Structure formats: C-alpha cells, structure tokens
Amino acid sequence: MKSADTLTIRPFTAEDDATLISWITSPEMLVQWAGTTFSFPLTSLQLEEYRKEPDSIIWSAEKEGRLIGHLALRKIDHTHNSARIGKVIVGVPEERGRGYAGQMVSHALSTAFEDLQLHRVSLGVFDFNAAAIHAYRKLGFHYEGTYRDFRKVGDTYWNLIEMSMLEDEWRERNA
Secondary structure (H helix, E strand, C coil): CEEECCCCCECHHHHHHHHHHHCCCCHHHHHHHHHHCCCCCCCCHHHHHHCCCCEEEEEEEEEECCCEEEEEEEEECCCCEEEEEEEEEEHHHHHCCCCCHHHHHHHHHHHHHHHHCCCCCEEEECCHHHHHHHHHHHHEEEEEEEEEEEEEECCCEEEEEEEEEEHHHHHHCCC
C-alpha cells in the first residue's frame, strides 16, 4: 500500500453529482455503497433529496482538485450521542488501496467525537468487502456481530457486519 497524500474533505454539492453517479455502475455496486437508500440508476434528483437529509453531514473528498471519494455521517442523534458512518467510497479505481478511505473515515470520526461530542459511531459493511473491514479495524472499529442474509441482491443474500467505536476508544487511539 502506498502512503496516502492528504485529501481535501469538503461538503458534498450538486456539482459532484455527475462524478458520483459515474462511479455507481451496477445495481450491486449501488447496494454495496448505499444499501437501499437509492434505486438504480442513481440520479441527481435522488442525490438532491439525499443532501436534504436531516441529521446528516455529507462530504466529498478531493485529491489535487479531483473528486475521488464520498462519505456521510448520518443518523446523528444528540439524545443518545450516536451517529452512523455510511456511503463510503473511493470511486477512482487507481486511488484505491492508498489509505484515502481511512483518511475520510478519520475525518468523520473527528467530527463525531471532537466537534459533535458524540459517544458512539457505528457502521455496517458487507462481509465480502475485506479491504473495508481491514481499514475499519485498523482505525479502531470493533466487531459487534453479523446480520446473516441481511440484504437480497439479485438471487444472492449478503451478510452485513456491524462495527462501532466509542469515544474513549477514539481518544485513546488519538492521544
């Protein structure tokens, strides 16, 4: 793995729609990236509604002015001090495996634990996505369990792994 250059992480805007849409090339890829939030093919209208989602912060990631990634901190709940990371993608194939997803998720964790003062951040990842699972564990996420046959995609059922991090784990890793 090559070391990652620093990314610029900024709010997700309508100007990013065409690029993000170009990354989602199949119904299976859409489910892997976004679960059941959207329908295939992904459209700007769907993304416009997504940007209006309450209790969410949605970002784009750029490298040298080029859009290469996307992620969201969703379901921000100030009553229970929790949130969920989702829709993480490094959409440019030649940029994968360089640590950018880790930088993006670290940004979301910093926002959650430092800026929003949350206690818990969770995420779900399909069990066949070994690279993402490895990246999340490297960042300090803990395995919580597996939802078996969680999502039917075509004629196949996919298992979903649930992971989380607590604020004291974040602080200990970043001390």
